[in-house]
Amino acid sequence: MAGTGRGPEEKLLSFQAFQSRCPPGARYGARDSWQRDFRRLRGITYLDHAGATLFAESLLKGFMDDLRENIYGNPHSQNISSKLTYDTIEHVRYRILQHFNTTAEDYTVIFTSGSTAALKLVAETFPWIPEGTKEPSSRFCYLTDSHTSVVGMRGITAVMNVLSVPVQPKDMLLLEKNKEPAKEQNCTTPHLFCYPAQSNFSGTKYPLSWIRKIQASELCPVRIPGKWFVLLDAAAFVSTSPLDLTVHTADFVAISFYKIFGFPTGLGALLVNNEIAPFLRKIYFGGGTAAAYLAGEDFYSPGQSIAERFEDGTVSFLDIIALKHGFDALERLTGGMENIKQHTFALAHYTYTVLSTLKYTNGAPVVHIYSDTDFSNPDVQGPIINFNVLDENGDIIGYSQVDKMASLYNIHVRTGCFCNTGACQQHLGISNEDIKRNLQAGHVCGDNIDIIDGRPTGSVRISFGYMSTFEDAQNFLKFIIATQLSKADIEFPSQPTPTKTVTESAESPIQNDQASCHNADVLSLKTIISDTGPWNNSSAMLKTTRWQPPETELERTRAAVFEWAVPVHSSSNKSFIVTNICLYPIKSCSAFEVTQWPVGNQGLLYDRNWMLVNQNGVCITQKQEPRLCLIHPSIDLKQKIMVIKAEGMDPITVPLEENLEKETQICQSKVCAHRVQTYDCGERIADWFSEFLGRQCHLIRQSSDFKGNATQKHVKGQAPSATISLSLVNEAQYLLINTTSILYLKEQIIARLEEPLETEQLIQRFRANIVINTVEPFEEEEWAEISIGALHFQVVGPCNRCQIICIDQQSGERNKEFLQSLSNVRGRKTHFGIYLMNQSSCSSSSNLLSVGSPVFPILKESTKIQCPPSNEEKASG
Structure with missing residues (x-):
């Protein structure tokens, strides 16, 4: 140390x-x-x-006070509340222009859904001259250090038969060093060059002086006659830097306001230089953009102002009003950009x-x-x-x-x-x-x-x-x-x-x-x-190693990548024993350990049939609420009930048989991006969980009536056409771990923690369905298939662990050392345990999984190396 x-x-x-x-x-x-x-x-x-900044609470308070005190109607109407909305929006436009040190005489603010929509709008309306006409054709150039939304503009220009030219940053540097004086020309073909004021990758700020040089044809990314216009992607730049449009007069500027204020999201703007605005071509017109049109005849007259012509439909007027409070908070807290x-x-x-x-x-x-x-x-x-x-x-x-x-x-x-x-x-x-x-x-x-x-x-x-x-x-x-x-x-x-x-x-x-x-x-x-605090780590200093050449590429790959392979049907001649069986009736709550249990088409019967969701219907797991591990559900097959217990709470029961009455609330939800259909277990159950956790939540159950694609999820390791029925697990029907692997990991953790650790407590952290015992640690990762008694399973991959293993399943306390130790033991990857899927359809009445059953593995080839699965820990939820 x-x-x-x-x-x-x-x-x-x-x-x-x-x-x-x-x-x-x-x-x-x-x-x-x-x-x-x-x-x-x-x-x-x-x-x-750079992804999204955070909003100040005073911004929200000012905005909500504003909404409580005023009535804002649709700005396209003519009543009093609508007039208030219209005037407020125009005030915000002026505030935006003031923020960029310009005025309505020089620029127009066109509200969009974000900077991406602003960039797309330019691509769609720019006065391109396509290839094949009598006039010289236009070019769209963009810096390769650009956001996807800029590069994506070339899809629109391609449809318009306009060539796109990617430009490397180093090429712009060489052009600037060797710039040639601008030559007078009569050609007025419009060309567009787009570049970011600040790279969202590295933070490099590209010179704003390029704007005038490009417009003056002193810095031409393509040597071609015509007039150059500049589209500045300023979304990343203006979040932390001032932009003066009286000095750097870009023709178009794309921005997103959540990058500046954190709120509102889904609102951006295109700032258009009024000199180029009249030349933009608008094909579609939506509500609010037409001064007049005929439904039965091809007649349309656009709105008078530039903004009216390009803001299709009703703008997001309440979000626009929130911008005023964003500027107020920014000035009050910082004093300016x-x-x-x-x-x-x-x-x-x-x-x-x-x-x-x-x-x-x-x-x-x-x-x-x-x-x-x-x-x-x-x-x-x-x-x-x-x-x-x-x-x-x-x-x-x-x-x-x-x-x-x-x-x-x-x-x-x-x-x-x-x-x-x-x-x-x-x-x-x-x-x-x-x-x-x-x-x-x-x-x-x-x-x-x-x-x-x-x-x-x-x-x-x-x-x-x-x-x-x-x-x-x-x-x-x-x-x-x-x-x-x-x-x-x-x-x-x-x-x-x-x-x-x-x-x-x-x-x-x-x-x-x-x-x-x-x-x-x-x-x-x-x-x-x-230093004091959670950073005080006695194991942060380890032995010094000599600098050595890197391993060969193959050796590095073998160390870092899980080895997948095509199964081979040759027995390893080994048999092992199932030592523990656990199911988790409520996703992310405590385990229910059994010695024998029925197996159904979705795995262990009733395993993760229920889950808790917040007031927005989003699943709650131990990642957000570690105290879930203190809730103990158990299944009574004879009485056909689930009994739920927690310290300080009276036990509560939930029936196993579905009793869907007319008033039962059916709801759609998602588990690891897979759509599932569920129903609410009622207010009585919701109140019990809400009281224990100190937050509003509901218990929902997967509906057995929902047999469509939502429950037939594609599972990694299966062919794309293969669909497997899953409960509310994230990834696979079963998770298997090896006690011998646990003991090997335990030695490493004890050496770092310098305190005793119970094996059973460590097993609980990994939240497996099936626990076995082998001779060597991590033997299970060499298996392609296994048989347990009369049941046959396919191994579909390793479980890539997350921070849930850092939670003590008996106390709910966190200790980050566990994931760090696993990372060190596994060569910086965090694989532990393997996923299993039923090889064939199972009937819960005729198939049982039992402690003491022999486990017969079938080995896989060890030569074919592929990429590891990319998902976080799946079955531990």
Whole structure:
């Protein structure tokens, strides 16, 4: 363990010292006001502001007070309440233009459902000249470091027979270096270039000076005659930086307001320069956009104002009114966007400085940061840090594993490619062929397949917002050091020598000559580890390992990827014994252990037939409510009832036989994206659970009458056409674990906790249906099929564990050490246990599963390696 001394050279950079280095604007906000407006963040480190920032409670209060005090009608009507709505909306338009330092004389605000809709609107209405006409044709150019919504515009331009041209950031840099003077030309063919003001992947701020240079044909991404217009994707940029449209006069600006205020969502805007607006072509017209039209004749006259012509239907007027309160809260809490820019950059600069300095004692870096800048200038770098964590050998630790560990510390990050494939390819070195191969291997955007063939498919992103604090940055850095993401010491060098993470100048779209980070930014590892609170981890320092070359690609793959294979029908000549059988009548509640139990078509009879949902009908699990494990349901087959008990509560019973009366509420719900039909068990049961949990909830049961596709779910490991009947489990009918594997894991945990641990308590954490005992740990992962008595099962994959195993099933207390230990034991993956499915239809009256039954496995081949399943722990719910 690190020492606890706190000498000057080891003292953690204090909040006051950090603030003293910040520009005056970065020191906004009184602590008490922050606690009032963001009290729901207590204990949470939220670092996904580039995905969605958080709203202030004062914003909601002001908005709700407004709604309570006023009547807002449809703005297309002419009554008093409608006139109030119309006038308020126009006031908000002016407020938006004022925020961007412009006026209605120069720009028009067109409300959309978000920045994506704003970009799509430009693609649909821009005055393109297609190929094949007498005039020179238009071009649509876009920076490859763009959001999916920008790249997707090429689908519309393709239909319009307009060529799309992707432009690399490095190509723009070379063009700017070698720019040619603009030549006068008579050609007026309109071309459009779209680029992000700030990369949502790396936080790189692309020069706003490009706008005028492109418009003046001084910086042409394509050497072709015509007039260039600029569409600025400002969604990521304006969340933490000011945009002055009197200086940077883009023709179109796309924004989303939840990126700025956190609320409302589903509302954005397209800011259109009034000079280009008259040339936009509108084909469709909806309610409110027509000055006059005929239903029986092709006659239509558009609305007078630009906004009226393009805002189809009734705008989201209450959400627009909420924007006024968003601007009020932002000004009151921060003093303006320039202050937000300085504040968020100071946090990112500090975090980058420490993060890039972290090294293992063998000299290997702890992270690889994907950046085009050195974080020394807020004009070229936004408050986003994109990286992958490395082990002491330099191999990347998958982003899903980092995300899972971060969740144990209540740290919210973003992982993947962030809807920006171009930047992901650029920084991670992923080729076009790699993307296609990864798709064939089963990897799609948004899943958890993070390593394929030893190479990353994505990365980890943290981003700061206007309400982020120094403690957020500090908590994140402590997490990187204190968790067992790798098995080596971490140390700071005596002099800060950050590993080179900035792209070579020839490749970088942005260059910066300012000095690198100051020595005072460097933290002492010892102080971080020995700091008080949940970060004090006696096992955070392990033995130093020598720097060695990385393993071969095949060896890395074998270590990181579960080996799937086609079953072979050759017995292993081994038999084992079933030691425990458990079912979980109510999803995520306590186990009901039996010695013998009927097997039905969905697994063990009554296993996860019920679940608790919140007031919105969303399933509640131990991830949100650990106290569910203190609720003990049991099944009485003779009396045909389920008895539910909990400490301090009178027992309550639920009938096993469905008694669907006319007033029974039938409801649709989802379990792991699968649609299920359920019915409510009634107010009496709901009141019992609500009283115990201290929150409103209802008990619902899967309806046996619902036999459609909702219950016939596709299961991983099955052919796409195969459908299996499931109860309210997430993934498979059964989960099997091995006591020998448990004992092996127990030794590792005890060594780290340095305290005794009961085997039975550890078994309970893994919430299995079937527990067996073999000779070697993890033998079960080599099986393709198994027979238990007269029953035959197919193995459909490993269970990828989540934080539920950190919950003591007897007390409801959390201990993050369990998932961290499992990660270390399994080579940074968290597989434990295997999923089983019935090979054939079972009848609950003729098939029984019994403790003591022999288990006969059939081995699988061990040569075919495929990608691991991407879902979180499924059967443990």
